[in-house]
Amino acid sequence: xxxxxxxxxxxxxxxxxxxxxxxxxxxxxxxxxxxxxxxxxxxxxxxxxxxxxxxxxxxxxxxxxxxxxxxxxxxxxxxxxxxxxxxxxxxxxxxxxxxxxxxxxxxxxx
Amino acid sequence: xxxxxxxxxxxxxxxxxxxxxxxxxxxxxxxxxxxxxxxxxxxxxxxxxxxxxxxxxxxxxxxxxxxxxxxxxxxxxxxxxxxxxxxxxxxxxxxxxxxxxxxxxxxxxxx
Numbered sequence: 001x002x003x004x005x006x007x008x009x010x011x012x013x014x015x016x017x018x019x020x021x022x023x024x025x026x027x028x029x030x031x032x033x034x035x036x037x038x039x040x041x042x043x044x045x046x047x048x049x050x051x052x053x054x055x056x057x058x059x060x061x062x063x064x065x066x067x068x069x070x071x072x073x074x075x076x077x078x079x080x081x082x083x084x085x086x087x088x089x090x091x092x093x094x095x096x097x098x099x100x101x102x103x104x105x106x107x108x109x110x
Numbered sequence: 111x112x113x114x115x116x117x118x119x120x121x122x123x124x125x126x127x128x129x130x131x132x133x134x135x136x137x138x139x140x141x142x143x144x145x146x147x148x149x150x151x152x153x154x155x156x157x158x159x160x161x162x163x164x165x166x167x168x169x170x171x172x173x174x175x176x177x178x179x180x181x182x183x184x185x186x187x188x189x190x191x192x193x194x195x196x197x198x199x200x201x202x203x204x205x206x207x208x209x210x211x212x213x214x215x216x217x218x219x220x221x
Contacts, residue, residue: 008150030207031209033209035212040215041214041215042114042200042212042213042214042215043153043200043202043210043212044212045209045210045211048209088152088153092207092209096141096206096207098210100152100153101152102150102151102152103152103153
């Protein structure tokens with residue numbers, strides 16, 4: 001079946017860039033999403049990229065998509081303590097089905 | 111707009127008790143979903159609905175039932191709670207082919 005994989009943990013120093021990676025198996029993806037979950041809260045959509053795009057930039061966030069390798073990444077520039085959260089990669093396929101990764105917990109070091 | 115709301119926020123049950131979790135959305139979304147989130151397991155889809163009066167099984171439906179009598183509400187029922195159902199439950203809604211909007215979650219403990 002379709003799958004979305006991401007590493008479970010990432011530690012980054014405050015002020016550095018964070019890069020969270022995700023791979024997916026679905027070849028019929030239409031949109032790929034990044035969700036952010038802060039402690040004790042639900043998931044909030046952070047950004048998304050349409051499957052025919054290579055890159056999307058939104059302030060401190062850069063999403064890169066390599067369709068050939070089915071690899072998606074989220075770069076957070078100048079990482080702040082408020083960026084500490086769990087980040088979920090998700091893939092929407094042609095059947096309107098969303099598959100979520102298990103989430104990457106981003107820990108910010110002082 | 112309240113978005114997606116869930117009640118209750120917290121609940122403690124004893125094994126064998128029943129309860130219903132309520133999800134409500136005011137965005138006129140067709141699709142609604144129930145997930146559970148457990149450490150190291152990510153989000154797992156329990157049941158979903160693509161419209162009023164319709165429901166379908168997700169990845170982990172056993173032990174749960176759902177109903178979508180009104181477009182804006184999606185209920186998740188546990189008929190006989192088990193400790194394995196201790197989890198955080200999230201409801202979400204969406205338009206077809208669009209991103210999902212999540213509720214704040216319900217933390218359920220089954221003793």
